[in-house]
Amino acid sequence: MMLHFRDPAKLKTKKIVFEEAYAARDSTTLEQLKELSSKRRMIEESINESSSITTAIAREMSGGLTSRSQQVLHNLEMYLPLLENLIFHVGMISDFGQIVRWNSELKMQWTSALSSSSFFNFKGPKYFQINSLQFEVGMTLFLYGAILRERALEVLPADLVQSATLFREAAGVFHHLAHKVLPILQYSLTAERPPEVVSSVSTVMSLICLAEAQAVTIKRAEEKGTTVGLLAKLHHGVAELLDEAAGVLNTASRECNDISSRIVEFMSCCKALHELKSKKYFAESLKIANQFGAAIGVLRVALVDVKKKKMPGQESWKYVLKEEIDKFAELLRKHEHENEFVWHEKVPSEDELPKPEGNKIASIIPYHPKRWERQLAFKI
DSSP states (O other): OOOOOOGGGOOOBOOOOHHHHSOBSSHHHHHHHHHHHHHHHHHHHHHTTOOOSOHHHHHHHTTSOOSHHHHHHHHHHHHHHHHHHHHHHHTTOOOHHHHHHHHHHHOOEEOOSSBHHHHTOTTSOOOEEOOOHHHHHHHHHHHHHHHHHHHHHHHTTTOHHHHHHHHHHHHHHHHHIIIIIHHHHGGGOOSSOOGGGSHHHHHHHHHHHHHHHHHHHHHHHHHTTOOHHHHHHHHHHHHHHHHHHHHHHHHHHHHOSOBOHHHHHHHHHHHHHHHHHHHHHHHHHHHHTTOHHHHHHHHHHHHHHHHHSOOOSOHHHHHHHHHHHHHHHHHHHHHHHHIIIIIOOOOOOGGGSOOOOOOOOOOOOOOOOOOOOOOOOBOO
């Protein structure tokens, strides 16, 4: 069973009216700006849960899509190419002071889903404002990656292949954010910033999505009867991806000290879960190789290690982990009983035990931004 961490998709934003901030030179540009505002309004109403339209109308407007995550993805895919076109044309304007004034008038404001202060703000959600179109595209892409991840979890019970693909697409979006979008934004950032605009946080999200994609691939491999040795390596690979993400998050916390502890707790619980599964399969492979004593040693050490860890986090995560620990303890008990009455093998010390190897096979599906090429002209 996979653990769910839905916080990244819980972003909210305030209304933007592009045609009121940017001075259009002609009627065509004005219509383009109005269309951009209209497409964004659909996203605003969806994530802010402020839409007055019925479920049936929302389905019709999105071309028959039934799930909320599909509808939000559709709206984002309609908005992003228009936004990229605006950024392209604004970037050609030489009057930087005018651009700053227009962007200030837009008042681009987003909440954070990963900020610790967002969870303890009794006055309502805290909004961050950064006067840069890169902030708008950055937050929109973060939302896009987060909703792709939500959709991957949604289809997981019915279609493992599609679920893994969606996780890999989400990883690609976050990778693009970390390497292409957010580095440009760093020059516009103030001291008070949401974690979502820190490049290393997007790298963390990309690694989490890859770990989740590999976890889904493992479920498929288990169904197909893949060898226990390979399953052990794949689970250990997931743990390694999460360990890498934890290291990057440590760097991110130096750039932004307002990151919620929930993301750390989620990664810790996930890593512990996959380490247990890896050790279970690794022990089984040792047993098949007639190393029964070593198999027991691997199980013993793994159980001691996981019980030493304090696992904070939401109850559903702790329940899944406790269930896995209980199964693991019962497996160890059976092995020890069998060894006592049948095999009589010596259990090696921890230093003498073989170590499992990791195999990371999940890769990102690169995100390529689209731009709808439409001519825009502004009054300077």
